[in-house]
Amino acid sequence: MIGLCSNWINHNLCTGCGTCVKICPADVIRIDENTKRAIIKYSEDCFGCQLCKVHCPQGAIQMTPKRHMMYPPPLGWR
Amino acid sequence: MSTTKTVNCDVLVIGGGVAGCFAAVRARERGLNVVLVDKSYVGYSYATRFATLNFLVFNPNEDEGALNTCLKAVALRGEYINDPEWTEIVLRESWDRYQELASWGADFCRSENGSMFARDVPPFTTVRLGLKGVGPACRERAETIGVKILDRIMITDLLKSGGEVIGAIGFSLDTGDCYVFRAKATVLATGLCSFYMRNTGNGDALAYKAGATITSREFIFVWPWHDPNLDMSLAAARCVYMKFIDAEGLPVKHDPRSEIIDLSLEFLVHEGRAPIYWDLDSATPEDVERMKKRMLSHDGYMGFDPNRGGKIRMFGGAWMLLNSMGGAWLINKKCATEIPGLYAAGDCAGTRTVGAFHIVSGFGLASAAVTGARAGIGAAEYAAKADKPDIDEEELINLKEGIYAPLKRGKGFEPRWVLEIINSIMTPYYIYAVKHGDRLKAALTFIEFIKDHIVPRMYAKDLHELLLVHEIKNIVLNVEIFLRCSLFRTESRGTHYREDYPRRSDPEWLAWTKLRDDGGRMKLWREPIPKKWWPDLSTAYEERYPRRFPGE
Numbered sequence A: 001m002i003g004l005c006s007n008w009i010n011h012n013l014c015t016g017c018g019t020c021v022k023i024c025p026a027d028v029i030r031i032d033e034n035t036k037r038a039i040i041k042y043s044e045d046c047f048g049c050q051l052c053k054v055h056c057p058q059g060a061i062q063m064t065p066k067r068h069m070m071y072p073p074p075l076g077w078r
Numbered sequence B: 001m002s003t004t005k006t007v008n009c010d011v012l013v014i015g016g017g018v019a020g021c022f023a024a025v026r027a028r029e030r031g032l033n034v035v036l037v038d039k040s041y042v043g044y045s046y047a048t049r050f051a052t053l054n055f056l057v058f059n060p061n062e063d064e065g066a067l068n069t070c071l072k073a074v075a076l077r078g079e080y081i082n083d084p085e086w087t088e089i090v091l092r093e094s095w096d097r098y099q100e101l102a103s104w105g106a107d108f109c110r111s112e113n114g115s116m117f118a119r120d121v122p123p124f125t126t127v128r129l130g131l132k133g134v135g136p137a138c139r140e141r142a143e144t145i146g147v148k149i150l151d152r153i154m155i156t157d158l159l160k161s162g163g164e165v166i167g168a169i170g171f172s173l174d175t176g177d178c179y180v181f182r183a184k185a186t187v188l189a190t191g192l193c194s195f196y197m198r199n200t201g202n203g204d205a206l207a208y209k210a211g212a213t214i215t216s217r218e219f220i221f222v223w224p225w226h227d228p229n230l231d232m233s234l235a236a237a238r239c240v241y242m243k244f245i246d247a248e249g250l251p252v253k254h255d256p257r258s259e260i261i262d263l264s265l266e267f268l269v270h271e272g273r274a275p276i277y278w279d280l281d282s283a284t285p286e287d288v289e290r291m292k293k294r295m296l297s298h299d300g301y302m303g304f305d306p307n308r309g310g311k312i313r314m315f316g317g318a319w320m321l322l323n324s325m326g327g328a329w330l331i332n333k334k335c336a337t338e339i340p341g342l343y344a345a346g347d348c349a350g351t352r353t354v355g356a357f358h359i360v361s362g363f364g365l366a367s368a369a370v371t372g373a374r375a376g377i378g379a380a381e382y383a384a385k386a387d388k389p390d391i392d393e394e395e396l397i398n399l400k401e402g403i404y405a406p407l408k409r410g411k412g413f414e415p416r417w418v419l420e421i422i423n424s425i426m427t428p429y430y431i432y433a434v435k436h437g438d439r440l441k442a443a444l445t446f447i448e449f450i451k452d453h454i455v456p457r458m459y460a461k462d463l464h465e466l467l468l469v470h471e472i473k474n475i476v477l478n479v480e481i482f483l484r485c486s487l488f489r490t491e492s493r494g495t496h497y498r499e500d501y502p503r504r505s506d507p508e509w510l511a512w513t514k515l516r517d518d519g520g521r522m523k524l525w526r527e528p529i530p531k532k533w534w535p536d537l538s539t540a541y542e543e544r545y546p547r548r549f550p551g552e
């Protein structure tokens, strides 16, 4: 529930198979009704586990392990 | 918006990690009608899917002496509050579960030295895992033998009738439909509570709400985090190379007999010696080679270059509450809880396999697999004798209203904001790791307020947020349990450090904490550990407890 990463989906490669939607443990991804392609709908809840990327059969998901938050999530110390 | 679907079965398993899959498979093997439900996707979610380090095994060809050596090592490192009966069961049965998982196609792989078995932390033996881990193979096995799998359904409450658990209720993340499960026996296998992943402590919360006793939740497992600007694959490399330095460049001493860092980083930070760095500059060519091989065993997943040198800044950690330390109290070795019809397995079952310190990571999966298999058998036996469950329709209407209320509320507090607040109260090292009675009480004051005032007023704009609301509700309950157990244990032991009580207190605290709902309040008490499992109290304190706490 901590947004750690930003990821995006290459819509030229994505076939809309829905694997990533099922697999994302944070329930972050949806298939867009119009384009029939996957979208990162709730990116603020992505915790960067990379499972979507690992399991996408088309290699359509890219991740930048850069935080898209202004500050890293609250952790034990800094 | 929602229609109600009723699902009848003999055994309902909630949670499809390794524990839930084993439970479902075992019950199904006995010819029963088994349903396995998961809020995410069975076999591909949560702790089981992320466990890609190793699986603990004890080879049955080794003699009893070797078993005793392992048992002694767990007792010493777990500081004598493990349950040796469970430790022995997990060790003895780990081999069969490993073989079974391998036959299902789990992703076991060779270690860096080419052997199938590694001895990173003697006397324990582990098998390395590849990137796929054990989860996907578990799902396939469950499907093959006819377990009915229902994905993406969040269970919010257990159903009870006459003091017995008779199933559960929840909602679909896709359609919003309400699902009512009527079962003769129910297995909880919903994993742990952590602040970094979306394991939200649903098992402890469901068990607690159903009146079960929870044990030993004061102990934590810490996992320091690196700069989130770097590729996460370095986490794999870090497992085989653990050199840290403090702000002045002095090496950080942590327990070399453990693969898992104890609280030593937190103690240094408390002394004012942050920032702490992962010191890649001191890596020898052999270290680099080992890191590369470790990362390669992750399907060649090499986002991070271990040869890059430099010092990588560490941030304080994600912590989690693991089964091998606490969870729902079990009344027998078939994983029955005190509530008839309710079984618990995996990270939400309070086996206390490792006691106060998690010595080597393979224990997590092994004890989840072992308890899962046992719970499946226990639940199947119970179901074979149980009558068809009778559901109280009025209770159902109330529960349904509770599930969907946040969607109808339209005002109040946003779930993400609530989570952020809980995180900022709980994640500072001086709350979860370097504890003090005053600070624990302060945190508890806030958490109680959040529980009473904010949680009932969270609202959700869609089904995704409805999931967040229910998860956060459970997190708050878990946090309260953690704080109360931590306050109750007025000593330090393992990963439970109290600055105001920095020594172990024998024999007073050779005991397990227990907690239960008592008319809306949490009632705590102590369960003394049988004397036969005590350490020899005539030996010197320093000998009994080789690890030192600051200020003791």
Ligand SMILES: Cc1cc2nc3c(=O)[nH]c(=O)nc-3n(C[C@H](O)[C@H](O)[C@H](O)COP(=O)(O)OP(=O)(O)OC[C@H]3O[C@@H](n4cnc5c(N)ncnc54)[C@H](O)[C@@H]3O)c2cc1C
Pocket (backbone or CB within 6 Å): B014, B015, B016, B017, B018, B019, B020, B037, B038, B039, B040, B041, B042, B043, B045, B046, B047, B048, B049, B050, B051, B052, B053, B054, B055, B056, B153, B154, B155, B156, B170, B189, B190, B191, B192, B197, B199, B202, B203, B322, B323, B345, B346, B347, B348, B361, B362, B363, B364, B365, B366, B368
């Ligand atoms: C990052 C990480 C790495 C680890 N590495 C290792 C390792 O290398 N070796 C090792 O031995 N151990 C490791 N562990 C520990 C180990 O993974 C766990 O002890 C073990 O997987 C627990 O299995 P489980 O089946 O109890 O729980 P989980 O695998 O967490 O499964 C719980 C399931 O329940 C579902 N669920 C939860 N709540 C609900 C609900 N309300 N309704 C429906 N479904 C629900 C979840 O979606 C999930 O699928 C690791 C843990 C983590 C977090």
Ligand code: SF4
Pocket (backbone or CB within 6 Å): A009, A013, A014, A015, A016, A017, A018, A019, A020, A021, A037, A038, A055, A056, A057, A058, A059, A060, A061
């Ligand atoms: S798994 Fe890949 S191809 Fe399938 S929907 Fe997701 S991004 Fe598209």
Ligand code: SF4
Pocket (backbone or CB within 6 Å): A007, A023, A024, A025, A026, A027, A028, A029, A045, A046, A047, A048, A049, A050, A051, A052, A053
């Ligand atoms: S990285 Fe993990 S949490 Fe983020 S979208 Fe992918 S699967 Fe979901």
